[in-house]
């Protein structure tokens with residue numbers, strides 16, 4: 001069906017639409033959950049999403065160079081657009097077994113809440129708009145985005161806003177849980193720090209440099225730093241991975257860590273960068289140490305407060321009569337990109353659950369209906385009817 005030729009029909013009642021399709025939404029969550037989608041390997045899940053939309057009659061859908069699935073509705077005639085996005089990638093490696101376990105109202109699977117359920121609900125929002133075109137002054141761009149987790153560096157969101165940013169009025173990401181809403185971007189910088197030495201035999205070369213010992217000293221210096229502090233701002237750091245060495249009886253010739261720091265204050269990010277550089281410079285005096293920047297997530301410093309608050313209010317209104325209002329938080333998500341470009345953006349979850357980034361991750365099945373209602377209330381708020 002072509003959206004431009006479609007006859008405008010009355011908006012289908014949201015509750016009616018949800019009760020008619022809730023079982024199918026649950027089925028889609030289960031289908032998506034067992035498709036592996038580590039960051040950088042989202043293509044299979046992206047293809048599934050595209051096929052799902054197309055097999056339900058949605059025609060204006062494509063996969064872009066970043067493996068985002070993009071679907072545009074009502075975007076003709078140079079309208080300003082509203083972006084909805086949900087990331088397709090998970091933190092789990094390709095080898096992770098993805099088994100669904102149902103225990104009464106609980107559904108368990110790695111990645112189920114972060115971000116499978118949100119993605120499935122967003123895809124059903126597309127079908128809602130497809131089935132009952134609403135009269136709106138705005139166009140809607142739905143994007144199943146890549147590269148939100150790990151070292152994905154917000155690849156999908158970057159590409160999306162590079163392509164459509166100039167036309168976007170507001171952006172909403174669906175991610176994590178219904179009880180919190182992210183309205184402020186936490187920026188981060190991520191590094192691979194590597195120490196290299198000549199190596200040698202553990203006994204006969206004892207006393208020569210060992211890359212693991214050196215990288216361990218760097219880790220401990222990082223954790224001895226006092227982090228910048230001020231009221232309303234939060235700064236963290238983490239060494240998330242350590243690799244290296246050859247065998248128990250070999251002086252390690254190479255060792256690396258993955259290190260990141262985050263803050264909702266861009267000046268504090270600069271302080272963290274200076275601290276890191278000072279440590280690296282000092283260790284360079286003794287040997288080969290490098291710090292490679294592998295990811296930057298910008299802090300949202302360019303956004304008009306009034307416009308951002310208006311979007312926040314729009315979302316909070318969508319929660320009324322559905323659930324208690326969510327807690328407002330700062331976070332590092334797909335909305336870092338629009339916020340850094342001055343585009344108002346918020347991120348909210350559409351299910352209740354917990355255990356994100358663990359293999360024990362779960363969602364509460366009965367919350368899906370509330371999440372759908374919240375999402376559709378948000379979409380309906382852009383209607384001109």
Ligand SMILES: [Zn+2]
Pocket residue numbers: 087114115148175176
């Ligand atoms: Zn997520």
